[in-house]
Amino acid sequence: MIRFFLNRLISGVVLVFVVATLTFMLMSLSGGNPARNILGEGATEEQVAAKAAELGLNLPIFERYWNWLTSALTGDFGSSWFTNEPVMSSLANKFPVTLSIVIVAILVTALIATVLGVTAAVRRGWIDRFVQVFAVIGFALPNFWVALVLVTIFAVTLRLLPATGFTPFDTDPSKWALGLVLPVAALVTGTIASTAQQVRGATIDILERDFVRTLRSRGISKQSLLFKHVLRNAASPALTVLSLQFVGLLGGAVIIEKVFALPGIGSLAVNATTQGDLPQILGLVVVMVVLVVIVNLLIDLATGWLNPKARVA
């Protein structure tokens, strides 16, 4: 188990390193004159040269990369080229917003999708058909469009829920929760649809295994069969789906935040992208990938705990 975990940890670290390096190299080599972009058309050649020197843009690319990498390892991702705000502090301000949406969304997804998927697999009938139709609808409708429709109905027309804005949890938990209802609802339609479908498939697959028949032949209770044996076996594939959903939700949240004017990393990412703000983008990419790696490791641990066979792999 430890070896398995270390293996995953090492490939995670390699992933972060590869993505960061690729982003840095491609962005630095893509040409253009960042110093000129920052100062605008009105700046003199001297000013531009001075700015380039200040940002270290006149150094050879490998030296610049080395400098970035060594300070990044200490947690210092430099400052935004355009706002001069340290990358780490802007991320620290914005990430909690995005994370609260994504974490609430993934928990809601896990709960509802499990209930729907298992019920569909066991009961079949109308709920089974519903899950299958829902899977297509959830796949077909972009979550930001669902968000737009929800805003139009519940916030603009009915004025039941706030259309925009975010209240930090420690300021007012109930307002925090109310503000999350629409963004989370928009995000989870798609993830619930596809996860429920996967849970349904995994549960049906387990229900048809030989050992389920043998367990039934031993006369154990229906509850024990379903909640102890079937769910535990179906959990590993479901967890894998959830880890993929998490990656998707991070991206989905970036888009959703625009609809609800939430002060998460969405606007930061869009601005940094359109301006070509190298330190900001690198910081974002690294933090995102690290987050994904951590979530995958947690899922691996959970899978290993649930499924003894995975511990050997």
Added chain:
Amino acid sequence: MSDPAVQTPTIPGSPRGGLFSRVIGDKMALTSIIVFVLVLLSALLAPLLTSWDPSRADLDDVLAPAFGEHILGADGSGRDVLARLLYGGRMSLLGAFIALAVALLVGIPTGLIAGYYQKWFDSISSWSANLIMSMPGLIIVLAVISIIGPRMLSVMAVFGILLSPGVFRLTRNGVQSVRKELYIDAAKVSGVGDISIIARHVLGVVKAPLVIQAAMMAGIAIVLQAGLEFLGVGDSSTTSWGQMLNEAFLNIYVAPLMLIWPGVMIGITVGALAIFGTALRDAVQGTQSLPRARKTGSQEVLPAAIEVVDGALRDRDRRGTLLSVEGLRVGYPRADGDTSIVVDGVDLHINRGEVHGVVGESGSGKSQTAFSIMGLLPTGGRVLSGKIEFDGTEFDAGSAKFLTSIRGNRIGYIPQEPMSNLDPTFTLGSQLVEPMRRHLSLSRAAAKTRALELLDRVGIADPRRTFDAYPHEVSGGMAQRVLIAGAVSCDPELLIADEPTTALDVTVQAEVLDLLRSLQQERSMGVMLVTHNFGVVADLCDRVTVMQNGRVVEHGTVGDIFDAPQHPYTQMLLDSTLEGTPPRAPLATEDAR
């Protein structure tokens, strides 16, 4: 990092019929294709369908209502919504097409090479695929946009690379599953080159899953592109559904209905792709065969069951009957609405303490009979009629209530394949303890003590270690002993053993048969021994029922059946079993003395 195997559609075994004909034959798939083609045509033929220029803004027409001069109204800049919808489809579909093309062009060749030649290329490409799959896609795409600018088609090409691992895995796994097949070896031996083997045999297998995957990826690409444009990182000078949503969002308080049209177009297009993928997957997987069966109504005339019973057993003592099955019929629904009958009017009588063999070739309905007695038919299977009497209680063969009260408690079951019949996520011990706690109301400690005794009884050398082991940590023979221990743990009166030794090594087979015999004698259980092996029958059984095509063709004592089989099928089975071995003729040996 994570294993996304669950995402990929499964590779079908041997697809029957062409992919094309299967798609056309499926109503859902056909409808979704027609819808998609209509969307495609509406984009291609946009100039014929509307006279408006999608990018001509007219200040007089700002937010003009629908059904006037503009059929669907005009947007916030006074541009015709219908024209923008039609022309916008071009950009959205082209972007998806590019992403798809790149994903396939990268994924298929690498997958083919990795799966066919394996070795170092496989390791490197699989590792890279895992790497790409765990990247946060949208953030990577945003970083790409910051590098190359808002050139949406190039961005979609890069997104195609992010999608390619799905194609790669599917192709690689498909190739790996066929390259071990004999016909590939045959092709190699007959001098067919690698490339034509790949083209002819391998691509054929991965074709259907790839089409399914491609439909899903095209949908994902359309949604992603729209998302990027909605975010405002797209090229605002082009017309596309995402751009329309972006602009509609600016007017959300003034003209919320403007959001509907592009959303509906995306929904219809992606929905058609998703339905197509799902319908195709169902069509491909629907070729899985049900248990081999005869069609209803095929009234081939079979001779009535022949009873060969000596006098002592003919007058069956009703009090001695443990299990009696009468007129059992079992059917599976078929795709055409008909029912396949797999067990057709079977009678079976097992006395207390008797070992009763049920013999027949695979597909004769013997296992299905055993499952019906326990009420454990596989999904779809149904008892159509029949009575079962267990220890004096008579009930409908289909009723679940009585069965649940006696399963595990009074009827024990030993399956054929030991490994697949143990829950891989629980220790062997806990799987033994659970039924005993329920049926015998034992405490956890008492049940554990009893489980350890049972493990010792079935010949396991180190019961404690086995108790704490998981199924994958023990051998098949040990697993079967554990399953036998589980079957007898609550002292059942009837033991149903379904080919209990077929999956085991020959040496282990003999040991397990000895164990079964001694347990049966010690507890004087009635045993229903399902087998195709007359050797096992001769070894253990008192009486035999021979089944063919879901019917009983002959039953009687072992001695009678072996000495004087009446039914031609029994004779054939016996001949094929005993061929090449010295004839078993106990009477002859007696004579020789």
